[in-house]
Amino acid sequence: MLDCQCMMLDDQGMAEEWIVRVQGKEYGPADIETLREWKSEGRLLPENEARGAVENLWSTAAAIPGLFDRGLAAPTAVHGLAEPPLQRHHRSFGEILADAFHIYRKGFFQFLCLTLLVFLPSLLAQLAAAATQTAQTSTADLGGLAAASFGLLMFILSVVMWPIYIGAIQILSIEIAAGRPPGLVAALNQAVRFWPRIAALCIFVYGVFFLLIVFGLVIAAITMAGASSILLILFALALLILQVWMFGRFFVNVLFWQQFVILENAGFIESLRQSRNLARSGHDLPWFERPLWRGALIASLWVAFVLAITLVSEWATVRQYFSQILTTQDPQSLLRQLTEAQQAHGVGISGLAASLVQRILQPLLGIAFVVVYLDSKIDSRR
Numbered sequence: 001m002l003d004c005q006c007m008m009l010d011d012q013g014m015a016e017e018w019i020v021r022v023q024g025k026e027y028g029p030a031d032i033e034t035l036r037e038w039k040s041e042g043r044l045l046p047e048n049e050a051r052g053a054v055e056n057l058w059s060t061a062a063a064i065p066g067l068f069d070r071g072l073a074a075p076t077a078v079h080g081l082a083e084p085p086l087q088r089h090h091r092s093f094g095e096i097l098a099d100a101f102h103i104y105r106k107g108f109f110q111f112l113c114l115t116l117l118v119f120l121p122s123l124l125a126q127l128a129a130a131a132t133q134t135a136q137t138s139t140a141d142l143g144g145l146a147a148a149s150f151g152l153l154m155f156i157l158s159v160v161m162w163p164i165y166i167g168a169i170q171i172l173s174i175e176i177a178a179g180r181p182p183g184l185v186a187a188l189n190q191a192v193r194f195w196p197r198i199a200a201l202c203i204f205v206y207g208v209f210f211l212l213i214v215f216g217l218v219i220a221a222i223t224m225a226g227a228s229s230i231l232l233i234l235f236a237l238a239l240l241i242l243q244v245w246m247f248g249r250f251f252v253n254v255l256f257w258q259q260f261v262i263l264e265n266a267g268f269i270e271s272l273r274q275s276r277n278l279a280r281s282g283h284d285l286p287w288f289e290r291p292l293w294r295g296a297l298i299a300s301l302w303v304a305f306v307l308a309i310t311l312v313s314e315w316a317t318v319r320q321y322f323s324q325i326l327t328t329q330d331p332q333s334l335l336r337q338l339t340e341a342q343q344a345h346g347v348g349i350s351g352l353a354a355s356l357v358q359r360i361l362q363p364l365l366g367i368a369f370v371v372v373y374l375d376s377k378i379d380s381r382r
Contacts, residue, residue, distance in 0.1 A: 016032060018050050039061075039067060045061065048061045048179065049061075093294060096294065099371045103177060103371070111172065114169065117161050117165060163198035168188055170366065174374075197271075208250055253279065255291075256279060259373040260275055280292065302365045309358060310354060313350040313354035
């Protein structure tokens, strides 16, 4: 009798420890206090699989007595977005890329539909622009006017859809990372709510980058105009150093604005401030594990990929451009020749194929930044 009671007490004591399974990985055994800590951090959700340490039957974490109140909603982030899944170690850069590809693969259909929402209007706008240039042989062509109007409408549509595209990528990524089935319609509905804030930040961020690029072009024009003057060349170099410093500093400050404005529901100024703080965090980590360098490396890899496929698809045109730049001395004549070459080139099949490949893979860039953001949040909780 005493032996039976001891066995029952041992079973009860062990039953108070649990094993949870998130995305195929098992964690534990963990007691109820540890599970409550994971729950309070949003790292353990009611729908995650769980079982007693001495049991073989899997249930859900919601069935663990005293862990979740069934009368309350599951712990979520802003607007119902799930918190990051349970992680027990700091990801390496290779694991970040692997997790990004894993999320992209699981939600490939949803990400592809998002891409088409932006790419198709942009493609139709390009085709309409090419048709408009072809129709300019006559002074007043109704078809050319209709093509120009349609192209303008498609361009506006693609611009309007861009903030929704950005928001939906963040939402789908966080849902897939949390082990939830991706829902495209739900993600679009939530992204629409963020549209005004994302659109305002897009105008600010992309606008500043555009002005900095124009600043660089002005510096190049000054260098070309004063090629025979040492003072002008030195002045242009000083401006170039200033432009690079401003570009780099602004890039650091806005590296993670998308994650904070959507996943943290931060305001315009707050998202920029939090992005700057996250980018400059991790001073206790090796430099290659800090969010800044990981984000910069991800962006650099993407830029290198885009340049590579662009050069491969447009090599003949690029070679012609370089030939004209090296042989033409007059800037106005050079600009006219480049414009004529671009109009004659039109929309090529290789260019369209390269653009399509780039757009299909572009969600990977946003997903990778979400993974870096999640990894940085996990580091701050340890």
